[in-house]
Amino acid sequence: MIASLGLILLCQLIGEIAVRESGLPIPGPVIGLLLLFMLLLGRDRLAILRRGPLHSGGVETAANGMLAHLSLLFVPAGVGVVQQLDLVTDHGIGIFVILVLSAVVTLVVTSLAFVATSRLLARRRRAE
Amino acid sequence: MTANPFSLWVYLSQTPLLWLTVTLLVYAAADAASLATHRHPLANPVLHSVWIIGLILLLTGTPYARYFDGAQFVHFLLGPATVALAVPLYENRKTVLSAVVPMVVALVAGSITAIVSIVLLAELIGLPRDVVLSLASKSVTAGVAMGVSQSLGVNPSVTAIAVVLTGIMGAIIVTPLMNSMRITDYRARGFAVGLASHGIGTARAFQVDTVAGVFAGVAMSLNALLTSLIVPLLVSVLVR
Known part of the structure; x- marks a missing residue:
């Protein structure tokens, strides 16, 4: 458990360092995500990686446990927003309306683009 | 025992313990309510935890900085949780790899739509x-969005508020919206709400679903990356 958490933190740490040094516009944890993903893939090929948290589901249990309560982690930032709502309500409640509209349009366009492309590909594959 | 209940309150309100406990307990209650309603969209645990804790802070006159002293331990886990996404991604890698083309198309279409729609609507009103x-x-995600705003020279606090509001609203809208559009593909539903x-x-x-989550x-x-690259470009065209 501790070793698994340590491995996750280590991946993030390396990601943060890489982002700081390179100036890439990506959050450090996303680099950490890629790193852990590559470690998991590497483990399937290299016996040397198959130990500690990368052995018998250690890091999997820790990660899935954390993700089961992903919602909790947004609460502190969310509370900060409630306290500063006047920053946006100063400009009228119109902001709420346009944020909802933009979210709806984005959800519709994204999901339709996904579904349409995957249907088109499936049809072409069947035609071949 | 402390003779004066007020001095006990003064002591407790200064330690991180009190607000960390409040954060966990309020969330546990909100999550239990969400489970009891079979994850009804309106029983969103983030939404309800946030306003309940906000109300508690208001009633006790607690400044946000003091609350955050306790809540920071939870907030800190956002980074590790992002890294942890590697595990479900790895476990579902075949499903993800087989959908690379739909993902790229949806990413480009969705990312541009998100930026253009809000800029046009904001100018309209x-x-x-x-x-x-x-x-x-x-x-x-807030960290990236605030960075983009800083590079544009505008107030990142307004951005942070818009980010959280968009997150909560999208999380509430997505299930009824996708059901009304009869989109049953959990890959598409998940990809849309993440974007x-x-x-x-x-x-x-x-x-709702592990594949949707992945x-x-x-x-x-991907959208964090693409948005940070194209926002400066799009706003220079759209905003005079």
Whole structure:
């Protein structure tokens, strides 16, 4: 458990360092995500990686446990927003309306683009 | 025992313990309510935890900085949780790999739509230029969105508020919207909510379906990257 958490933190740490040094516009944890993903893939090929948290589901249990309560982690930032709502309500409640509209349009366009492309590909594959 | 209950309160309110406990307990209650309603969209645990804790802070006159002393331990886990997304991604890698083309198309279409729609709507209702620019990156995770706003020279606090509001609203809207559109593909549903509503949308997707959660996580990460690259470009065309 501790070793698994340590491995996750280590991946993030390396990601943060890489982002700081390179100036890439990506959050450090996303680099950490890629790193852990590559470690998991590497483990399937290299016996040397198959130990500690990368052995018998250690890091999997820790990660899935954390993700089961992903919602909790947004609460502190969310509370900060409630306290500063006047920053946006100063400009009228119109902001709420346009944020909802933009979210709806984005959800519709994204999901339709996904579904349409995957249907088109499936049809072409069947035609071949 | 402390003789004076007020001095006990003064002591407790200064330690991180009190507000960390409040955060966990309020969330546990909100999550239990969400489970009891079979994850009804309106029983969103983030939404209800946030307003209940906000109300408690207001009633006790507690400044946010003091609350955050306790809550920071939870907030800190956002980074490690992002890294942890590697595990479901790895476990579902075949499903993800087989959908690379739909993901790229949906990413480009969705990312541009998110930015263009909010900028045009904000200009339509006559918001001042600096607010329009602050809203442009509202669909991506707060850290990246605030960075984009800083590079545009506008107030990142307004951006942070828009980001959280977009996250909560998207997480509430997505299920009824997708049901009414009869989209049953959990890959598409997850990808859309991760792209439009970053981590809060991804958290919602994981509540509903693991595959949806994985696609939401991928969409969130890719959109953070794409948005930070194209916002400066798009706003220079759209905003005068």
